[in-house]
Amino acid sequence: MDNDDQPVGRILSRREVLRLFGLAGSAAVIAGCSTEVVPTATTVAQASAPTATATSAATNTIAEAATATAAATSTAEVTATSEAVAALPSCIVRPELTEGPYFVDEKLERSDIRSDPSNNAVSAGTQLDINVVVSQIGAGTCTALAGAIVDLWHCDADGVYSDATDRSFNTVGQKFLRGFQRTDASGLAKFTTIYPGWYQGRAVHIHFKIRTDAGYEFTSQFFFDESLTDVVHAQAPYVAKGVRTLLNDGDGIYQQSGGQTILTVTPSAQGYSATFEIGLQI
Structure with a gap:
């Protein structure tokens, strides 16, 4: 009976297809533009009174900023990837x-x-x-x-x-x-x-x-x-x-x-x- 059961080659992943067309990395470039909006701990601390309440508020501000930045980065990556895929021939x-x-x-x-x-x-x-x-x-x-x-x-x-x-x-x-x-x-x-x-x-x-x-x-x-x-x-x-x-x-x-x-x-x-x-x- 037929013995053609040996796989040859493999399926390219989406990342490999993007790389094949020279589009890989575009998501990372776009996402990188949003990293500059993250406030540092020093900046937040200087803008707040040196009290336990102020320190807690500063910590929360940092966490919220980090969360917002992560969400923005994720959105940018998804958008950039979608645009790159849409640009495929x-x-x-x-x-x-x-x-x-x-x-x-x-x-x-x-x-x-x-x-x-x-x-x-x-x-x-x-x-x-x-x-x-x-x-x-x-x-x-x-x-x-x-x-x-x-x-x-x-x-x-x-x-x-x-x-x-x-x-x-x-x-x-x-x-x-x-x-x-x-x-x-x-x-x-x-x-x-x-x-x-x-x-x-x-x-x-x-x-x-x-x-x-x-x-x-x-x-x-x-x-x-x-x-x-x-x-x-x-x-x-x-x-x-x-x-x-x-x-x-x-x-x-x-x-x-x-x-x-x-x-x-x-x-x-x-x-x-x-x-x-x-x-x-x-």
Whole structure:
């Protein structure tokens, strides 16, 4: 069975994303402007009579001033962080995930990956159109990455991969549900495929890989909302396989993704469609 269970890479924290775009530290700079309003103990004491009451009042004044300053600093930090996050470019850094055992570099350039070129048989299933928008992260900006190679591969409605061997199948020589596209000037690569099926040990997913001619490579996986999968898999041909045995929350690779690679799928005239934006640090 599938053994693609080794995590690769990790999810960037918010602080790391801010640092990546050169925005880290802005909250601290803004918050630092408010520290000068804190009165010192000497200043308060000199302005008060040297009595127990005056001393107590001075102490309370210091405490109140410190509390007010802390609140102002916290507010400034939250505001600055929110502004910094809002200033992030539209592209999104995504986590890299394992390639798995079924990647084959077929060098099969095509947008519609549903058919098997050896016999033109089309994989049965609900049509799914996927648009992958690839950007390169720069100094606070995202630039469309043109000419990048985007590979897609996944199992069919029965949970079978093409051009692979497993305990339950041997499809060597077949090439259904595999292919690549180069991104256009806007960083877009378009694919037509089917909604994937499932197999034991994994949640429903699609593998993808992005490469450049200069040798850069990024690999990850798409996942799906479980309620949508319930609807699709209740129909033919998926329903014949029965109820899937593992959902997203039980899939270790999905856990590594932090839910950041779930496709936002919407109904279309042909079936479903989804657009996924990804920013890469190359």
